[in-house]
Amino acid sequence: MATYIVGDIQGCLDELQKLLQQVAFDPKIDTLWLAGDLVARGPKSLETLRFVRSLGSAARCILGNHDLHLLAVHLGLFPCKTKDKTADIFAAPDRNELMDWLRQQPLLAEHDQFVMCHAGISPQWDLTDARQASAQISTHLQGEKWPWLIENMYCDQPTKWDPMLQGLDRLRYSINAFTRMRFCQSDGELNLECKLPPEQASSNGLVPWFQVPNRTPLEKTVIFGHWASLMGCHDKQANVIGLDTGCVWGEYLSMLCWEDQQVFTQDNLTQTPKKTK
Numbered sequence: 001m002a003t004y005i006v007g008d009i010q011g012c013l014d015e016l017q018k019l020l021q022q023v024a025f026d027p028k029i030d031t032l033w034l035a036g037d038l039v040a041r042g043p044k045s046l047e048t049l050r051f052v053r054s055l056g057s058a059a060r061c062i063l064g065n066h067d068l069h070l071l072a073v074h075l076g077l078f079p080c081k082t083k084d085k086t087a088d089i090f091a092a093p094d095r096n097e098l099m100d101w102l103r104q105q106p107l108l109a110e111h112d113q114f115v116m117c118h119a120g121i122s123p124q125w126d127l128t129d130a131r132q133a134s135a136q137i138s139t140h141l142q143g144e145k146w147p148w149l150i151e152n153m154y155c156d157q158p159t160k161w162d163p164m165l166q167g168l169d170r171l172r173y174s175i176n177a178f179t180r181m182r183f184c185q186s187d188g189e190l191n192l193e194c195k196l197p198p199e200q201a202s203s204n205g206l207v208p209w210f211q212v213p214n215r216t217p218l219e220k221t222v223i224f225g226h227w228a229s230l231m232g233c234h235d236k237q238a239n240v241i242g243l244d245t246g247c248v249w250g251e252y253l254s255m256l257c258w259e260d261q262q263v264f265t266q267d268n269l270t271q272t273p274k275k276t277k
Helices: 013-022 045-054 065-074 095-102 127-141 146-152 167-179 198-204
Strands: 003-006 031-034 059-061 114-116 221-224 233-235 240-242 252-257 262-267
Touching (some): 013 045, 013 262, 045 059, 045 095, 065 095, 065 167, 127 146
Parallel strands (some): 031 059, 114 221, 221 240
Antiparallel strands (some): 003 252, 252 262
């Protein structure tokens, strides 16, 4: 019985299948945790959704920014981008079933010893705050009025957490922290614009969210994806593990076995390495 955690798949299903073969993954006894962004730039987004859904309770999945955007395209709020290789999803006979399954997934998943989210946990949040924020988003996504949230989530504001935030401001902050966050100001204010590598962003006074001074300590390890330019990170002082290693950009897919902390990797099978995003 093992717990495996994998970074952003983004439609790179063949690489995921190779990793699962490496470890002889058995859905009857093992569990696969997926750190969001199941879909987008890779060649098999539709097949990835179908495969993860088919695992049933053997898979624990959370939503990333690309997954939320897929729901927006499903609603007709945006056209399907050519660079997002997701057009076949919208022509699939099981499209509605897959979208309904996707919106049942949370923004935070919790293990006895770790929590998993796509981008990170707000530096001002403790685990109770994070659990409540995820639950609030899930209530909206799983309800009949879920299109309202998807239509109105696109905004960079507010960038500062305040426990008194209400309504759409609170929902937007939570979605941005869980699915888009990389850098913060030293006081914890989100910066959602900077896409530079960490070593270059520091000259602008920005720090990775998990290195914010006076960040609220969490009693569990935080496992996240989203940030390919980190090429995986294990910051023991911050108690975080990043698993996105840019497979869709030509690098490799990474999967962690929680019990023995062994990391398994699979090179991208279709393209030469590019600059990670």
